[in-house]
Amino acid sequence: MTVLALEIATSWFAVSEIASDVDTDDVRRIPVPARGAWEQCRELLLEVAAGREVTALGIASAGPIDMAAGVVAPLDVPEWRSGFALVAAARAAFPSATVRLALDGVCLALGEQNLGTTKGVMDSLVMNVSDRVCGGVMVGGFVVVGRTGNAGHVGHVLVPGFDDRCDCGGRGCLEAVAGGTAALRWAQAQGWAGLTVPALVEAAVMGEEIPAAAMGRAGTALGRAIASVTALLDVDLVAIGGVLSEAGPALWKPLNEAVATHARLSFLSGLRVVQSTLGPISVLAGAGVLALTAPGD
Structure with a gap:
């Protein structure tokens, strides 16, 4: 077989x-x-x-x-x-x-539930933040598929405070700020000379000003989107993977601050946002x- x-x-x-x-x-x-x-x-x-x-x-x-x-x-x-x-x-x-x-x-949700970070967790949101932003949702131990199969498109949740144009044709989508391609485009518009998303992440880790600012925008947008989605779905664990998740404090500090600011309902008091352990597979x-x-x- x-x-x-x-x-x-x-x-x-x-x-x-x-x-x-x-x-x-x-x-x-x-x-x-x-x-x-x-x-x-x-x-x-x-x-x-x-x-x-x-x-x-x-x-x-x-x-x-x-x-x-x-x-x-x-x-x-x-x-x-x-x-x-x-x-x-x-x-x-x-x-x-x-x-x-x-x-x-x-599939991201299925992989994480069976082999990775959300194993044994009944209600979770998983996200992959690489060139674009994809997401999957588990509710009651079952993956949410949706009417056409497109449930979990968290990259197109609207993020307050941002009006960046998205490749989908809209404005203010999470992916338009936190997707790697969009973050790279923003950094280049600010004068950064790098050419790839991994290079942008590495430069942010090293403390370069413009790449760190790009990760700061991405982290803030992610945190705001997570606060909204977790309030809607009542999940208690969010796992984030993808190349941008490797950016360290430049991404995670503003992300956690945004979650702490906006996820204030009592049933979200135990919300955990962690890095995926399953990695690129x-x-x-x-x-x-x-x-x-x-x-x-």
């Missing part, structure tokens, strides 16, 4: 074979191509399958998605923005496989959980 997990992320595709978990060393990645996205994705899947019959494939995709139709329309895959029937394409490539699709945030691990545990058709 060969089980694969596929992640359609904002800047790359990742595939891993699944046993009982996901090993970072076994993950294969390719950058999101300008053309031929499915063809290159299929080649990556075939490479990892190595000629063996694939019996199950779990797919975690950046949104928006149409879960029931098996269609994805991630903003960062130009060919697919108007909708691509990814599940049908995967089933044609692997006719013996059970193929399951979920939003990246849903959290979404892919959740795709593996999806493949291994979803019921048959």
Whole structure:
């Protein structure tokens, strides 16, 4: 039995074979191509399958998605923005496989609950703050999927005090401030000469003024969004992963201050906001959980 997990992320595709978990060393990645996205994705899947019959494939995709139709329309895959029937394409490539699709945030929640920070926690919010911001919600021990499969899009919660334009077309979205791409764009507009999100985070850790200010804005926005979402959902644990979570006090100090300022209702008194322990494989691990545990058709 060969089980694969596929992640359609904002800047790359990742595939891993699944046993009982996901090993970072076994993950294969390719950058999101300008053309031929499915063809290159299929080649990556075939490479990892190595000629063996694939019996199950779990797919975690950046949104928006149409879960029931098996269609994805991630903003960062130009060919697919108007909708691509990814599940049908995967089933044609692997006719013996059970193929399951979920939003990246849903898989993030599944990965953290089964293998990571929120294991044993009934009500939680998990977030991945990298190029963009994705999120997943557990309520009563069950992942929240939503009507179309897009529940958990915390990156598009509106954040008071900010009016930055978002790639979704709106203004003031969390992702427009705290997403790595947006934070990098802001820092460059202030005169910072760096070129990548990891470099921005590293510079913030080292105390460079503009990168630290970019992380400060991101942390404040995250804290305000977390206060709103946790009040709405009545969760008691928030786990944050992704490259920006590695920024140290430059991000976490303003984040915690914003949470303390705004999460004031009595039922939020025990709210914990922590860094994810699962690391960069959290979404892919959740795709593996999806493949291994979803019921048959």
